[in-house]
Amino acid sequence: xxxxxxxxxxxxxxxxxxxxxxxxxxxxxxxxxxxxxxxxxxxxxxxxxxxxxxxxxxxxxxxxxxxxxxxxxxxxxxxxxxxxxxxxxxxxxxxxxxxxxxxxxxxxxxxxxxxxxxxxxxxxxxxxxxxxxxxxxxxxxxxxxxxxxxxxxxxxxxxxxxxxxxxxxxxxxxxxxxxxxxxxxx
Amino acid sequence: xxxxxxxxxxxxxxxxxxxxxxxxxxxxxxxxxxxxxxxxxxxxxxxxxxxxxxxxxxxxxxxxxxxxxxxxxxxxxxxxxxxxxxxxxxxxxxxxxxxxxxxxxxxxxxxxxxxxxxxxxxxxxxxxxxxxxxxxxxxxxxxxxxxxxxxxxxxxxxxxxxxxxxxxxxxxxxxxxxxxxx
Numbered sequence: 001x002x003x004x005x006x007x008x009x010x011x012x013x014x015x016x017x018x019x020x021x022x023x024x025x026x027x028x029x030x031x032x033x034x035x036x037x038x039x040x041x042x043x044x045x046x047x048x049x050x051x052x053x054x055x056x057x058x059x060x061x062x063x064x065x066x067x068x069x070x071x072x073x074x075x076x077x078x079x080x081x082x083x084x085x086x087x088x089x090x091x092x093x094x095x096x097x098x099x100x101x102x103x104x105x106x107x108x109x110x111x112x113x114x115x116x117x118x119x120x121x122x123x124x125x126x127x128x129x130x131x132x133x134x135x136x137x138x139x140x141x142x143x144x145x146x147x148x149x150x151x152x153x154x155x156x157x158x159x160x161x162x163x164x165x166x167x168x169x170x171x172x173x174x175x176x177x178x179x180x181x182x183x184x185x186x
Numbered sequence: 187x188x189x190x191x192x193x194x195x196x197x198x199x200x201x202x203x204x205x206x207x208x209x210x211x212x213x214x215x216x217x218x219x220x221x222x223x224x225x226x227x228x229x230x231x232x233x234x235x236x237x238x239x240x241x242x243x244x245x246x247x248x249x250x251x252x253x254x255x256x257x258x259x260x261x262x263x264x265x266x267x268x269x270x271x272x273x274x275x276x277x278x279x280x281x282x283x284x285x286x287x288x289x290x291x292x293x294x295x296x297x298x299x300x301x302x303x304x305x306x307x308x309x310x311x312x313x314x315x316x317x318x319x320x321x322x323x324x325x326x327x328x329x330x331x332x333x334x335x336x337x338x339x340x341x342x343x344x345x346x347x348x349x350x351x352x353x354x355x356x357x358x359x360x361x362x363x364x365x366x367x368x
Contacts, residue, residue, distance in 0.1 A: 023365075023366055026302065026365050026366075027302045027306070027362060027365060027366075028229055028301070028302040028303030028304075028305070028306040029229075029306075030225070030226050030229040030230065033222075033225055033229065034222060034226075037218070037221070037222060037225075041212070041213050041218065042207070042211050042212050042213070043204060043205070043207045044213075045211055045212070045213040046207035046211030047203070047204045047207050049211060050203075050207075059213070059214065059217050062213055062217060062221075063217065063220070063221055066221045066225065067221075067224075067225075070225055070228060074365075076368075077368055078366075078368060079368075083201075083204075083205060084201065087200075087201050087204050087205075090204070091200075
């Protein structure tokens, strides 16, 4: 079986089992991916939505699941059922997402001077109160504030800052790295 | 309760919930369009980018083949290498085999290292890609004063294209078999 042959047969990728579609997808068949996406995206999104309250975070994780599916497709063993593999992928993306969010919050909040944190009521302090942020570039500071204070998605931030979403991700990760370094020096 | 799946422990209840999650929870259309569009682009890389990769592979592999098989008198160690062996098939046979080895070895490496979707695009225009690569190779050889005549060049060209197609198809069929038998 080959992806191209499946496509040309016209008799429906939709009739194939998930495991067969994954084989075709591993050979680069975009049609196979689209059928898998149509078949399973509601499951994935519904599952994430039940666990993540914020819509934009659920959407970010949902995108991450399918990007990870794409990157890991060569590791899939088609002798094993597809759904548990997908579920394991969803779980790992969720865990990574939660970890990174927690880590970022830890890093950001760890830069709050103790006195200011107490005065402002601990974690409820605004990001403007962070001394560390003043050491960042304007763009990095603004991107971090929009992401973690206003909780905007990368797309929203990119239109706000008039730059690409990938650049926004870079600005934030560099900013966080800088804050971490500063935290390490204290 | 949990089950083991590829060394990972999956919660059965959560998995059941995942499997039975209502299909009414469709993801937002904009998100779906973005994901499908992004992956469609990833699965259809631009032919120019693939040709660029192919050229780099050919530059490296072709240079290595020059160590033991000079083309049009151009070699690295100034030895005759495989030419003596190929000459047994006559002068034309030698030119065909030299061309086939020169492009074929690059296509073997390309079929092994390029991503499946890149090979898919490459195979859609194999002849065009190989003709272009052979022409560029001949042009490069003539820049270093190779002894190229029209007839020799054409026979070599034919051998390189045929050798390239055969090598790509052969190696890809092996790789495809490996992918599918996993």
